[in-house]
Amino acid sequence: MKIQIENATLIDPAADSERSQDLFIADGRIAAVGERPTGFKPDRMLNASGLVVSPGLVDLSARLREPGLEYKATLESEMQAAVAGGVTSLVCPPDTDPPLDEPGLVEMLKFRARSLDQARVYPLGALTQGLKGERLTEMAELHDAGCVAFSQPGASMTDNQVLMRALEYATTFGFAVWLRPQDATLSRGGVAHDGEVATRLGLAGIPVCAETVALSSILILARETGARIHLCRLSSAEGVEMVREAKRLGMAVTSDVSAHHVHLSDLDLGYFDPNCNLIPPLRSQRDREALRAGLADGTIDAICSDHAPVDDDGKQVPFAQAEPGATGLELLLPLTLKWAREARISLPAALARVTTEPLRVLGLPTLRIAAGQVADLCVFDPEAWWRVDRGALHSQGKNTPLLGMELQGRVRYTVVGGRIVFDARSGTLKGVRE
Amino acid sequence: MTLPDAESLIARLAEQIRRDAGQGVALIGIYTGGVWIAERLHQMLGLSTPVGTIDVAFYRDDYKKTGLRAGVRPSDIPFRVEDADIILVDDVLYTGRTIRAALNEIFDYGRPTSVRLAALVDRGGRQLPICPQFVAAAVEVALDQTIELQRDQSGRFSLALTTRGA
Amino acid sequence: MNADLQISAEGKLQHLLTTEGLPPQILLQILDTARSFVSVTEREVKKVPLLRGKAIFNLFFEPSTRTRTTFEIAAKRLSADVVNLNIATSSHTKGETLLDTVANLTAMHADMFIVRHSESGAAHLIARNVGPDIHVINAGDGRHAHPTQALLDMFTIRHYKGGFNNLRVAIVGDILHSRVARSEIHALTTLGVPEVRVIGPRTLLPRQVQNLGVHVYHDMEAGLKDVDVVMMLRLQHERMNGALLPSAGEFFKSYGLTPEKLMHAKPDAIVMHPGPMNRGVEIDSAVADGRQSVILPQVTFGIAVRMAVMGILAGN
Numbered sequence: 077m078k079i080q081i082e083n084a085t086l087i088d089p090a091a092d093s094e095r096s097q098d099l100f101i102a103d104g105r106i107a108a109v110g111e112r113p114t115g116f117k118p119d120r121m122l123n124a125s126g127l128v129v130s131p132g133l134v135d136l137s138a139r140l141r142e143p144g145l146e147y148k149a150t151l152e153s154e155m156q157a158a159v160a161g162g163v164t165s166l167v168c169p170p171d172t173d174p175p176l177d178e179p180g181l182v183e184m185l186k187f188r189a190r191s192l193d194q195a196r197v198y199p200l201g202a203l204t205q206g207l208k209g210e211r212l213t214e215m216a217e218l219h220d221a222g223c224v225a226f227s228q229p230g231a232s233m234t235d236n237q238v239l240m241r242a243l244e245y246a247t248t249f250g251f252a253v254w255l256r257p258q259d260a261t262l263s264r265g266g267v268a269h270d271g272e273v274a275t276r277l278g279l280a281g282i283p284v285c286a287e288t289v290a291l292s293s294i295l296i297l298a299r300e301t302g303a304r305i306h307l308c309r310l311s312s313a314e315g316v317e318m319v320r321e322a323k324r325l326g327m328a329v330t331s332d333v334s335a336h337h338v339h340l341s342d343l344d345l346g347y348f349d350p351n352c353n354l355i356p357p358l359r360s361q362r363d364r365e366a367l368r369a370g371l372a373d374g375t376i377d378a379i380c381s382d383h384a385p386v387d388d389d390g391k392q393v394p395f396a397q398a399e400p401g402a403t404g405l406e407l408l409l410p411l412t413l414k415w416a417r418e419a420r421i422s423l424p425a426a427l428a429r430v431t432t433e434p435l436r437v438l439g440l441p442t443l444r445i446a447a448g449q450v451a452d453l454c455v456f457d458p459e460a461w462w463r464v465d466r467g468a469l470h471s472q473g474k475n476t477p478l479l480g481m482e483l484q485g486r487v488r489y490t491v492v493g494g495r496i497v498f499d500a501r502s503g504t505l506k507g508v509r510e
Numbered sequence: 511m512t513l514p515d516a517e518s519l520i521a522r523l524a525e526q527i528r529r530d531a532g533q534g535v536a537l538i539g540i541y542t543g544g545v546w547i548a549e550r551l552h553q554m555l556g557l558s559t560p561v562g563t564i565d566v567a568f569y570r571d572d573y574k575k576t577g578l579r580a581g582v583r584p585s586d587i588p589f590r591v592e593d594a595d596i597i598l599v600d601d602v603l604y605t606g607r608t609i610r611a612a613l614n615e616i617f618d619y620g621r622p623t624s625v626r627l628a629a630l631v632d633r634g635g636r637q638l639p640i641c642p643q644f645v646a647a648a649v650e651v652a653l654d655q656t657i658e659l660q661r662d663q664s665g666r667f668s669l670a671l672t673t674r675g676a
Numbered sequence: 677m678n679a680d681l682q683i684s685a686e687g688k689l690q691h692l693l694t695t696e697g698l699p700p701q702i703l704l705q706i707l708d709t710a711r712s713f714v715s716v717t718e719r720e721v722k723k724v725p726l727l728r729g730k731a732i733f734n735l736f737f738e739p740s741t742r743t744r745t746t747f748e749i750a751a752k753r754l755s756a757d758v759v760n761l762n763i764a765t766s767s768h769t770k771g772e773t774l775l776d777t778v779a780n781l782t783a784m785h786a787d788m789f790i791v792r793h794s795e796s797g798a799a800h801l802i803a804r805n806v807g808p809d810i811h812v813i814n815a816g817d818g819r820h821a822h823p824t825q826a827l828l829d830m831f832t833i834r835h836y837k838g839g840f841n842n843l844r845v846a847i848v849g850d851i852l853h854s855r856v857a858r859s860e861i862h863a864l865t866t867l868g869v870p871e872v873r874v875i876g877p878r879t880l881l882p883r884q885v886q887n888l889g890v891h892v893y894h895d896m897e898a899g900l901k902d903v904d905v906v907m908m909l910r911l912q913h914e915r916m917n918g919a920l921l922p923s924a925g926e927f928f929k930s931y932g933l934t935p936e937k938l939m940h941a942k943p944d945a946i947v948m949h950p951g952p953m954n955r956g957v958e959i960d961s962a963v964a965d966g967r968q969s970v971i972l973p974q975v976t977f978g979i980a981v982r983m984a985v986m987g988i989l990a991g992n
Contacts, residue, residue, distance in 0.1 A: 275882035276696065278796040278820030278855060283883075347681065348797030392775055392805075394795035396818070565712065568724035568987070577688070577991025578726070580705045584715040618721035 077119045078102045084124030088445040089428035101451045104494035108447050124455055127488055130427050131443040132164025132452035134434035136332050136380035138405055144173025149385035149472040151188055157471035158195040159498035161406035162454030162487040166195055169229040170202040177202035177213045179221035186222045194497045200227040203242050209233035212242055224438055227254035232290040234260050243303035252304040255294050262286035267396045269359040273342040282357050284312040291318050306437055307331040311356035313366030320375040330437045333367050334382035335411040336402055344477055350391045350398035351477045378434045381408040385473020403473035410485035453491040460486040516667035519630050519646035524554045526644045536594050538562035540612050541583055543601025543659035547630055562587035569611035591620035601659040603629035606640030681803050688992040691803045691812040692985055694821035696862040706984050707831050713980035727756035727990050730787040737763045737793040743815055747790050750982035778802050796820035811989040819853050825950050826859035828981040832974050833905055836946050846873040846899055849909030849958050850880045856950045865889045875899035879920040896931055900940040908933055908949045911958045924957045934960040946970045
């Protein structure tokens with residue numbers, strides 16, 4: 077299908093540029109920018125007046141809940157949520173049921189995702205079998221099946237010797253390892269940031285040192301082994317500072333933060349809002365400011381949605397019994413724009429944190445708005461206000477602390493490989509191969 | 511209209527009670543006006559049994575509508591209600607509902623031999639079959655008006671008329 | 677999240693979930709009304725017809741005979757109908773959710789729920805999900821709040837000390853896990869007590885507790901100096917297991933209330949305990965049974981205070 081997008085503002089984070097030009101798409105790629113190519117007859121014309129065109133969002137963490145956790149959400153609903161959120165590529169953690177520790181499971185997931193023909197799915201493979209932290213997985217096989225990196229997404233492994241060996245093994249093949257810095261014993265029993273709010277509410281706390289102690293072990297072992305490490309979901313000011321220092325020493329370390337953590341703090345728990353039960357916990361305002369500063373200076377490379385749909389039964393319970401997690405795929409864009417506005421960051425620089433930087437973390441080629449590039453695009457209205465309520469969300473997970481809030485930034489079209497896979501006026505379109 | 515002088519009304523009430531009731535009679539006043547009057551009568555009649563005070567808040571029939579109001583005071587009946595001859599004292603007798611509540615409260619303390627009612631002012635408008643044995647004056651006022659007993663710093667009583675919404 | 681779930685737009689109490697954020701006039705109204713109910717409990721017929729026809733459901737997800745019994749007695753003295761539900765043994769264990777249980781009971785025309793639960797925030801969750809004419813009283817949720825206990829403690833303090841303006845109050849023991857302590861701190865500070873102290877080892881004091889408006893002491897003798905009210909907290913046996921304390925014996929040595937330690941407080945200081953007591957762990961029998969102890973009167977006052985709370989709520 078040949079598509080012409082006219083009257084749009086094109087944002088190219090890789091070039092740090094913002095310009096008003098037409099865009100021409102053919103055969104899955106950007107045919108031209110600005111000048112219509114000779115003989116180009118568009119099958120579809122999109123009037124993008126007032127809209128922004130950027131590379132499609134690349135979400136470094138979105139749980140699709142398949143295999144095994146379909147009562148919370150299905151691949152169909154979450155893939156719809158992804159493209160409704162302008163996400164054209166997403167990384168899914170391996171903590172499914174069973175975990176992604178077998179090539180067959182990874183292949184099945186990739187096959188299912190491909191047949192839906194919406195966003196591109198990049199699975200993370202389990203670092204250890206069953207995610208138990210004892211035995212290594214067949215990383216080479218898993219990589220061949222499509223895993224982009226290996227991860228232990230829960231609390232840190234308790235056996236540092238196994239961790240070190242896993243890092244060494246991954247390094248053999250040049251695989252990156254994604255780890256969440258959360259010490260299992262220091263965070264044991266905790267459900268909220270260990271501070272004044274938890275004291276008032278009588279909730280067991282997870283102290284900041286649960287993150288920094290784990291970071292310390294991970295960074296030292298990474299340096300020992302020379303492994304490429306990605307740190308998932310920083311939450312504390314001290315944690316950000318440790319990563320800043322590691323980067324200053326030239327370590328091969330990248331990090332991300334969840335979109336909810338960029339905006340919220342433990343004060344948002346109010347009186348036990350179970351939608352604020354997140355891992356890592358929402359910490360103090362001071363920590364939130366440090367996360368924002370880390371995003372601004374590049375210590376934190378990317379913002380991700382950390383999408384974790386939870387069914388109502390999982391949240392309509394007392395706070396400590398609630399299942400942690402928030403829905404996020406459809407909030408990644410507006411929350412990134414909100415941060416950009418508040419921190420006075422330019423649109424290209426802000427969008428880089430959800431497009432080109434995640435690609436760099438993944439070791440994938442960057443996406444540019446230029447002729448010849450793959451046409452994975454997000455076309456959105458940066459000014460449009462919308463209310464975050466159950467009806468507005470495509471995801472089966474309606475669990476977000478922002479329920480009821482109004483946000484700015486609404487996706488109009490999502491394009492993957494040159495095909496329109498989401499049109500806000502008519503809902504998601506299952507991709508049709510021509 | 512001018513309301514009668516409260517001090518002369520109390521004297522009149524005391525005279526009625528002195529003529530009709532024995533020395534062993536026990537007074538129970540209903541907060542607030544009824545308690546003031548009961549205490550004054552107790553003084554004037556030289557009664558030996560101490561004055562009982564009740565706040566009928568927990569027996570009222572309008573709880574469902576208006577809830578429990580603030581400023582409830584503890585009831586205190588410092589004598590045996592069982593077998594007592596009681597005179598219930600209130601300042602203004604109107605619908606009779608307060609008296610009904612007071613009777614219920616008194617009977618939760620025991621079974622008196624008799625209960626008679628003394629009111630300073632009867633303004634009519636009864637909604638229950640209640641009538642006073644001792645009353646100093648009958649006064650008619652409009653439905654939107656309230657008669658209130660007041661006491662100044664020297665302890666002197668007077669009656670005041672207020673119009674609702676005024 | 678609506679922090680004013682307890683109080684309606686007109687300023688009336690709809691639920692009693694926590695003492696935190698309750699305006700002083702409401703706290704005082706409860707204490708004043710309780711005084712009237714004390715006089716009711718002192719006469720022969722201890723009932724008043726105030727809540728006749730109302731159905732009060734005791735939802736105890738965490739077992740407790742004492743508290744449940746006082747609520748039951750209080751409700752019956754108001755002539756209410758009382759239904760006791762020990763959820764541990766009922767459908768709850770069959771997997772029925774907390775909210776489903778509440779919905780089923782509401783369909784049985786409950787007017788009031790008295791809720792005790794092992795998780796902080798359970799009473800708030802229920803209050804947020806009941807209809808407009810149903811009132812919820814928190815009888816203890818996890819570590820968060822136990823407002824009626826705090827209220828009866830305030831009543832007790834006012835009874836023996838006349839007021840709150842010139843007092844030093846010390847709360848001793850396991851503050852970290854104590855819903856009673858949290859509720860008391862909020863009530864004391866709201867009522868204007870000028871100095872509230874917490875005394876305990878560091879492992880049993882919650883993070884940034886001084887932000888609640890208290891002075892922190894680790895030395896009990898210094899903490900008790902010139903104090904007017906000593907509130908002892910119960911130390912649960914399980915606390916020995918979580919690497920919080922080495923033994924009950926060592927705890928008693930440093931933080932147990934003995935006659936010797938009590939001498940540091942004012943000579944007319946009163947000693948309180950929410951019960952049940954662990955004699956020899958947090959409090960010495962000589963003190964618990966001594967002349968400064970008001971632990972038994974606390975129990976009597978507890979019935980009157982709970983009658984006041986129910987009486988005020990059911991009418992709003």
